[in-house]
Amino acid sequence: MQLLVSQGAIESLLPNLKASNMKLVYHTLVAIYRILAHGEQLVKQIGENPYVMRIIQNNAGYLLEDLQGHKDGEIYNLVAEILDKFFNTDSDFI
Numbered sequence: 421m422q423l424l425v426s427q428g429a430i431e432s433l434l435p436n437l438k439a440s441n442m443k444l445v446y447h448t449l450v451a452i453y454r455i456l457a458h459g460e461q462l463v464k465q466i467g468e469n470p471y472v473m474r475i476i477q478n479n480a481g482y483l484l485e486d487l488q489g490h491k492d493g494e495i496y497n498l499v500a501e502i503l504d505k506f507f508n509t510d511s512d513f514i
Contacts, residue, residue: 421458430455430474437483442492449487449498456506472506481507 429451436448452475459471475481484507487499 421455425455425471425474430471430480431478434475434478434480434483437480437487442495445487445490446492446495446498449495449502453498453502456502460506469506 433448433451436444439445439448455471456469456475459469463469475484484499484503487495488503490496490499
């Protein structure tokens with residue numbers, strides 16, 4: 421996973437969050453969820469999830485927040501889970 425992220429996997433996925441194709445958005449969220457979940461294993465070693473930080477550094481947290489208003493229930497539920505599990509939405513995107 422670290423190799424994929426170092427090669428730009430997160431940055432390559434982020435534009436898909438703006439797509440009009442709901443399946444593409446959903447599967448992009450699944451991929452982001454899996455990357456972030458893997459990053460949780462690194463928290464014990466380095467004190468933070470580096471993949472969360474990468475999303476924040478790319479100003480993509482706002483894309484995730486915007487998807488909370490998505491009309492598709494699966495997308496809404498998945499993005500809510502991502503934000504709740506991996507981000508402190510009160511301060512992470514500021």
